[in-house]
Amino acid sequence: MAAYAAFISLKSTIHHFLKYYDICLTLPSLKMLQLLYNQVESFEQFLNTSDSSSRKRMDDRFHQIAMAMDQFEDILLIYKLEPSERAQSGGEIDGFLDLDHVKQAFDAITASMQELQAEHAVVSPRDSSGKLVGLFDQYNQLKERIFLCRFVISIVGMAGNGKTTLAEEILCDFDIVEMFESRAWVAVGSTYDRRDVLLLILAQVDPDACAMIGAEEGDREISKYLERSLEGKRFLIVFDDVWDVDFWYNLEYLLPNNGDGSKVVLTTRSRELGDGAEAVFDMRLLSEEESWDLLRHKVFGEEDCPSELVKAGKKIAEYCDGLPLTIVAVSGLLSEADRTLKFWNEVAARKRHWLFLAAYDGMLEVLYPSYWSLSLQLRRCFLYMGVFPQDYKIPRSKIINLWIAEEGLLDPITDQYGQQFLFGMIGLEEFNLLRNTPEQVLDLENYAVEYLEDLASKTLVMVHQKSTTRAVIRRSWAQGIKTCGLHSSWWHLCHREATKRNVFYILTSLEDGVGEDIKGQTTLSIHQNVLFGIKDVYESMVENCASSARSLLCFGPYHQYQVPVCFELRSLQHLDALNIRFYKFPLAATELVELRYLALTCNGKVPPSISKLQKLKFLIIHQHFNIKFRGVSSYLPMEIWDMKDLRYMRIMGSDLPSGDSVLPNLSKLLHVSSHSCTKSVFEGLPNLRKLGIQIELTPFGAEPPTYFDHISLLDGLESLKCVVVNPDFTPKLIPQPSLPNFPSHLEKLTLTGLGCSWEEMSKIASLQKLAVLKLRSNAFRGPKWDFKEHRFVKLEYLLIEDCDLEKLEIGDESFDDLQYMCMKHCYKLKEIRVESELAISNIEIVDCNTLAEKQIKKAMLRCNRLIHNFSVHSSWMKS
Known part of the structure; x- marks a missing residue:
């Protein structure tokens, strides 16, 4: 229908002008545009809900309004031209003087529609x-x-x-x-x-x-x-x-x-x-309200749902997680079951009720084709995600690290069908040596990232949170997965297949811990950590899994009180107990000499006996509520330098002591204290790619900071994050730090709370490979940053958050490849000058001075360029 197409076209055009040209319009013109936009939306809704007879009676009217809308779009197109071109086309300087004529046509058709709507009850045929x-x-x-x-x-x-x-x-x-x-x-x-x-x-x-x-x-x-x-x-x-x-x-x-x-x-x-x-x-999933509407419709049809069942029914619909297939399956079983309040309350009480399990079983015929279409390796990685509890939001780094730590799950020496093609040629010893080289360690992570994004692209994995930063670097459709998870229906399939193939065993109740099924299990996933405190369960684990268990993963709710984790599983290779608090480092963990992955939450020092874990690749130590007494350093033992297989360390605020040895495979060192930034430490990390430093300023410090003095020794470093945990910018404190010459291969740099001078930015601009720059919490201070003095050759992502900038100037050659710029909480920013045609496609402004928004729009208009995605979020404005 031509009229409908005209509505859609006009709606899009008006929205475009309201978004990009509002600062150049007079207030009456703005109000007129907004009024017309609202009317177009109203007309569109009427079109979507009216029946065919009503539409036929309106054909002549629709033809009239379509002609008026074409005229209006012509006015807008003229207005987009430069003044000289506008004059040549015969358009007025204010292109909105003739809008009264268009509005009269809209008013006439509105009156006709109101008459028809009164005559015909408008009900969606859908x-x-x-x-x-x-x-x-x-x-x-x-x-x-x-x-x-x-x-x-x-x-x-x-x-x-x-x-x-x-x-x-x-x-x-x-x-x-x-x-x-x-x-x-x-x-x-x-x-x-x-x-x-x-x-x-x-x-x-x-x-x-x-x-x-x-x-x-x-x-x-x-x-x-x-x-x-x-x-x-x-x-x-x-x-x-x-x-x-x-x-x-x-x-x-x-x-x-x-x-x-x-x-x-x-x-x-x-x-x-x-x-x-x-x-x-x-396609999005249904909202809770839509889920309830669908379930109610499927169960009761045109009848009303009994009022006493509404509360339980809404909870049941919520448990379906917005998937229409699940709602239809559940509603079918509800229709056949007893429609009593008691039964509905039983179903609504828990997501693992037999009715939900039966519904998931009934959906398998639809789900399995997606599962069987995966390659063998992707299938194994997908099933592994079922070790997490239902509805668990999995951090990207966590699932990737666990995949890498799981021997044989990922192998860099494989073809696309998951077949090892060198193992038979070079033998076991040579194969293992090759897969442990730093280059192959990098390949493992690349494989893991690609597998996760592949599962997400096939819609088997839900992306809960996205990272725009990774989208810039990887050009991923998923925009760089930050947190992900499985829909309940897929989680059920994973659980079913894993049980059938003995991939993992989940413990959520006493029955799971003492039953026959626990015998000989290799991967134990604990979804209720308090089970460790039950003597029968603890003894059952030791008796039935002491020699078979390779993984003990504790994903139950976080416990601030210690429970007796089972350290008697001597063959463990992976132990994740971050959700359990230890009052001090458990010495029993150092006896598990087969460990490749160890994650704990504890206070106190790591003992020298940790060096017994010579096969350890991942070491993650969190502090309970990050408790740390002022002036008390938390050092890792010197013996840490003997653990040559270490690839990944995340040690919250601890110090890595200076040594005279080398950790050849360590590629990531995160949350380490600034006291670790010594020459001997950096010389011992030849293959470090990612470094995260926590800086704690000392009161009354008179000496300038030295934590950057030796950073240039890390010539392979690709990502650096420096965070001052207690920034203080009073004049009596330490002077502004001077930035070093950063490693030339740096691709991502995050600075928080340093308080540097904007003149220091020249040292960052000189980085030829820098793609991502994040400046948070007054990383740089001063009222003006003149980009014209700097040129960022490869920078694609720029974040400026919480700073005292008042003026920002961007020159003709400031950026070559900037794709995304985000300004957050820059309340003093009043002026943004742009003197170039930026090839930028995304600008986001969050809680900044409203002048900044208008300045950006004006700059883009002067450049005769529209931004692909310009978004403004103000917490003080109505949503």
Whole structure:
């Protein structure tokens, strides 16, 4: 329908001007634009909810309003021109003088709509059909995207989240039917025949032509029939449930694309396939309210839900985690079960109720194809994620470190199908030597990152929090996963498969700890840490798993009181007890000589006997509530230098003592104190890539800081984070630090609370590989930073947070590749001057002076450039 397309186009144009040109408009013009935008939204809603008879009665009116909107868009386009060009086009300097005429047309159509709405009860056909409940915002957004995209759009989402249902509803939508003369639906699946796909399309757009196709005619001939049948017609083809990443590549050249507004829609579970389309539409999960609406609709239909069941019903719907497939499965079982308050309360009381488990079992047929499509290695990594509790938000670093520590789970010497191809050639000893070299350690992490992002791109792993920083460096669709997890349905599948294959064993109750199933288990995942305090469970672990257990992972709720962790599992290779507090370092842990991974929360010193753990690769020590007495240093023992296999150390505020040895494999050293920044320490870390320093300023200190004096010795360092934990910028304290010549390979630099002078920025600008720069909590101080004096060759991400800047000047050659700039809590910032056409696509301003926002917009307009994503967040403004 032409009118609907006109609405969408105008809505997009007005939104664009409100976002980027508001500072250049007069207040009356701004108010007029906002009023028109609101009316367009109202008209669009009416279009989406009115029936066909109402629309036909409005055809003449819609034609009138479409003409008025075209005129209005012409005015906006004239206004975007430079003044000289605007004069040549005959436009006024204030392009909004003629808006009264457009508003009159809107007022007339509004009155007509109100009359029709009074005559006809407006009910969405999607509600009455029961096919689509909730996701109406996505329904409308998808319609807009289809009208606005060039040719191909993909709908991406996890299994069972309503992609097919949404696409079916869109295909039958009134506006879609009016706009596209020919429509076709093809269910593709994991296996397909290209000839059959073409025939299915032809059978729907031209049955007579399809009947003429002979068995000997191939793809090219059928393609010609399609081209003739669709000539002069605008078509929409939906390819549902596409699995093959090359599907569209293999089909695109066989379908006509004459630029006449025809569209192709793909639905897929794979983001990798979606990225091949011109536009990607991400399906979200249902909200709690939408989940309850769907569950209530499925259980009770047109009847009202008894009031006494509403509270329990909403809790049950919440437990479905927004996945329509789960809600439908659960509601089906609820419909067949006893509809009493007692039973519904039982189901609502716990997420592991048998009804949920039965629902998950019923969904396996839909979920398993995604699981079996994974390579062998990806399958193993995916199953391992099930060791975490249901709904657990997994930090990216944690899952990657555990994957790396698990011998054989990741191997750098593998091909893409997970087959070791050198092991048989060079033998076990040589293979192990090779996989422990620093270069292979880096490969292990790269493999782990790629596997995690691959699982997320296939929508098996949910991304809870994203890191824009990693997106800049890696160009990842997931924008650099920060925290992730499994949907409950996938967690159930992992648990089921892991139990079947003895991959891991979960302990959540007394029964789990003393039952027969615990015998001979290799990986024990404790989801209730208090089980260690139960004598029967403790003894059962020792009796049944003393020789078999390789991993003991304690992921239950954090306990501030110590429980007797089972250190008698002598074959342990991985021990994660961060969620349990030890009053001091447990000496029994140093007897577990097979350990590769050790994570503890404890106060006190690490004993020299830790050097017994010669196979240890990951050492993570947290302090309980970060308790540390002033002036009391927490040193690691000198024996730490004897642990040559160490790859990763995170030791909260502890000091690494100076030694005369080398840790050849250590690539990451995090949260170490500034007292560790000595020449002998840095000389002993030849392959360090990532360093995190905690700096604690001493009161009344008169000497300048020395923690950067030897940083240049780390010539392979790629990431550096320096945090002053107690910054104080009073004049009587230490002078402003002078920055060193940083290692030349540095790609990421984070500075917090240093209080440096902006003149020191020249030493950072000289870093030829620096891509990410984060400046937090007055890392630099002073009212003015003149970028014109510095040139950042490779910088792509810049964060400035909590500083006293008042003026920022960016010169013609300040940045070559800046993609993302974020300003946070810069309350004094009043002026931003830009003298170049920045190739920047994202600017984010959070809780800054409102003048900064206007300055950025003006700068971009002067450069005749629009920012792809400009966002402003102000906590003092209404949401």
